Amino acid sequence: MLGATGMANNAHHVVTGAAGVNDATRPVLDGFAISGGHAADNGGGMYNNNLGNFGPRLSNLEFRYNRVVSPGTGTGGALYNNLSNLLVNKVTFLQNLAPNGGAVHDEGGSSTYTQIEFSENRAIGVQGLNDVSLGAALYSTNSNTSSFERVFFYQNDSTGSGGGAAIVNASPRFTNAVFNGNHGTIYGGALYIFGNSGPQLIHATLYGNSSSGGSTDGGKIYQEPGTTPGLGMVNSLLAANETLNGYTVPSNQGNVTGFNPGQFTQQFFPKGCDQIAFTADDGYRLRTTATTALDMGVMGLSGFTLPGTDILGVTRPSGAAPDPGAYEGGFAAGCLPPV
């Protein structure tokens, strides 16, 4: 059952999760590729339902090419977690697809994700009803409070809203996070936020996210009117020439907007020239000349848990104060683009 490949033979989930009775007895999946799953409802790669506090421990996995194909309602192309708290470490979600939550749907519960890459996942809605499609990489709903520490959202694309994540009545937390090249056809290239939601961005870098909904679309972040309490943001770095809608970046919380991307070490290669995220050549470190951002972060803020390291594990703060964004900086220009 594990590692099954070939879409046609997988009418349901590749893996169905079970629960432990304590942390030590969580079921473990380590070192697999879970690919080609093809569910008609939820969780094309893995399905976890009502497993409580001790859901599976997932490590060193790649979920790729899994999909949910039900028209308009299915969720979690790679991974569906309903009221199931997982520990997920060093996992890549690549090119998964669903109507909502192209890679992951966290419905209730509170999972802990560390060193996670979401690349090129898709949320694809019903033709003519594109706006029902939410969250190309992540769909967080129903009071979910998952934590994402060290996370890359890279080139995910929704035919509706929320190219990176769609957050509906939920409050996930993203710490040391990169959002690059994500796209929502309607609203919110990076994030779409709605309802009773209080997500947090802590040391996030946002660059090159877009949406196609017009002048009110919120290229990076779209927060629906009436969202309560709404997005919290601290020590985050927003590159120039992208738009927000329904959201005002808080001042005096170490956030920098309008950042010149030419002051990244390598603005065109967020993963660096090795094309691997979470390594020292990653492109969104700050140059020594990035004086508008270096040391502009705050050291502490009530209601937010600040990390002791950056996305690479470098101790924060380096220098006088933490640097906004995912990376602690102060470097020369990075690698040259491959020829």
Ligand SMILES: [Ca+2]
């Ligand atoms: Ca790299």
Ligand SMILES: [Ca+2]
């Ligand atoms: Ca610093």
